[in-house]
Amino acid sequence: MxxxxxxxxxxxxxxxxxxxxxxxxxxxxxxxPCINEHNFVIDLACPGETEQVGREETSEESDLDGVNTAVLAKVVLNSSGEQQVEVWPKLSCENAFDLTLFTDLQLITKTNETENKPILFGLHSELVRIMPGRELQCTKIVVPEWQQKYAVQCRGQTVQLRCRVKIVRSFKHIETEIDEEGSEEIEVGGKRICVNLAYLSSWSAEFRNGSHTRSRVINELSETDFEEMLEVIYPSSKPITSWNFEKMLNIAKKLKMPKLTRRCEIFLNDEEKHNxxxxxxxxxxxxxxxxxxxxxxxxxxxxxxxxxxxxxxxxxxxxxxxxxxxxxxxxxxxxxxxxxxxxxx
Structure with a gap:
């Protein structure tokens, strides 16, 4: 040539x-994924000396690409009489989605009408599933009593809660539902695990061809790895991460799961997600x-x-x-x- x-x-x-x-x-x-965020601001009334619970306050509502989002919060006294804040996002949507919710909080107090340095409470994350036509109130984030030097000053006053909410979800809405009545037990690594065989068969050729559905026993995998794989493929959609991608690749290879392999490939293609x-x-x-x-x-x-x-x-x-x-x-x-x-x- x-x-x-x-x-x-x-x-x-x-x-x-x-x-x-x-x-x-x-x-x-x-x-x-589709990523949207919004900064919510709520003025919170702190309980006075004789009050046990503050008023429940709601932020304005914001449409985060089809997910109507608001934040609710109130100041309460714990069993020791110390002030703490309870915060919980509220979501609603016309379609079904699995999404990851990130919330980080700042509390702004005032001394003589001057804003003090924001008190930061870190980032809270939660995997949630939102169904059409249903309002979802997410897990309450309990913020411990704030710095003691502000606690007495704030009694009976109003403080400001600044809450940044970020929603990360797929553009695709959920199309596959798991029928709980179709669940059956299989044995993995000596432990009985309840699974939906029809749904699992849609992912795995090994289950689809009946080799595992007949015996109901899988000895080549540990129960913890198998359960983590279920969390990844079920509609709750646990993300592929640096901690689990190799386990998922091993399981995908053993159980002939091309869609799971595909998800691992998407993870590996994004160099920002691994080193x-x-x-x-x-x-x-x-x-x-x-x-x-x-x-x-x-x-x-x-x-x-x-x-x-x-x-x-x-x-x-x-x-x-x-x-x-x-x-x-x-x-x-x-x-x-x-x-x-x-x-x-």
């Missing part, structure tokens, strides 16, 4: 590679046959020097399968040809 023919072949491979990547990115973009190196990601792609991730990582490596330093010179390079080594070598040849062509020009 002449150099011109080899160059034409590599260019065609590169075109196909870019088409594959663009298609994958388009699919991933459709699954990117894996290019080599570590390629090793995962090789181990679990993540062809899309392999393609994306190799595409991100933009020079022969980068490929040598990040992949080829790694002491664990020999752990790669022959197919992965072949793809790495092909990428090296492609980059080398691009660099030589650029020099000639």
């Amino acid at each position: 002449s150099p011109e023919e080899e160059l034409a072949k590599l260019r065609e491979q590169n075109r196909l590679l870019h088409a594959t990547i663009n298609d994958l990115k388009e699919k991933m973009d459709k699954e990117q 894996l190196t290019e080599f570590q990601t390629l090793l995962l792609a090789d181990t679990f046959s993540l062809n899309a991730i392999k393609t994306i990582v190799l595409e991100r490596i933009s020079s022969t020097e980068m490929l040598r330093s990040k992949v080829l010179m790694n002491e664990k390079y020999l752990q790669f399968t022959p197919d992965m080594k072949k793809d790495i070598h092909a990428r090296y040849v492609e980059l080398d040809l691009q660099e030589k062509t650029a020099v000639e020009i």
Whole structure:
């Protein structure tokens, strides 16, 4: 094959590679979460000396991309007579969604009409499921008594609660419901676990073909890993994280769960969510046959020097399968040809 023919072949491979990547990115973009936030402000009446409970106050309502959101709060006295704040977001929506709710709070007190430094209470997060036509009152956030030097001053006065609410959810509303009446027990690692076999079969070829539905026993997985996998695939949608992605990949491989593998690929594609190196990601792609991730990582490596330093010179390079080594070598040849062509020009 002449150099011109080899160059034409590599260019065609590169075109196909870019088409594959663009298609994958388009699919991933459709699954990117929708993030909305709003700052709510509530004036709270603190109980006086003879009062036990403050008035319940409600913020204005805000539409966070289809989720009507408000914040309720009140000041109460605990069993020790100390003031504390109870805060709880209220949500409603026309569609069903699984979402993650983040709430962080600041309390503003005043001394002689001058605002004191805000008292910060940190970030609270909660996974919630909102159903159409139903108002959901989220878990109450109990804020402990604030700094003692302000507690006496605030009795009988009004303080300001500033509450930033962030909602993270998928653009897609929930389409699959779990029928609790269809739940059955299976044994995983010696422990009985109640699962919905029909829903699990929609994710797993192993359950779909009946190999596990007949025996009702899974010995190759621990019950804790299996239960965490259920939290990930059930509509409550526990997120894929740096702490669980490898366990999820193992389970997806053993139980033949391509949709779970897909969710792990989306996580691995977002470099901001993990601190894996290019080599570590390629090793995962090789181990679990993540062809899309392999393609994306190799595409991100933009020079022969980068490929040598990040992949080829790694002491664990020999752990790669022959197919992965072949793809790495092909990428090296492609980059080398691009660099030589650029020099000639």
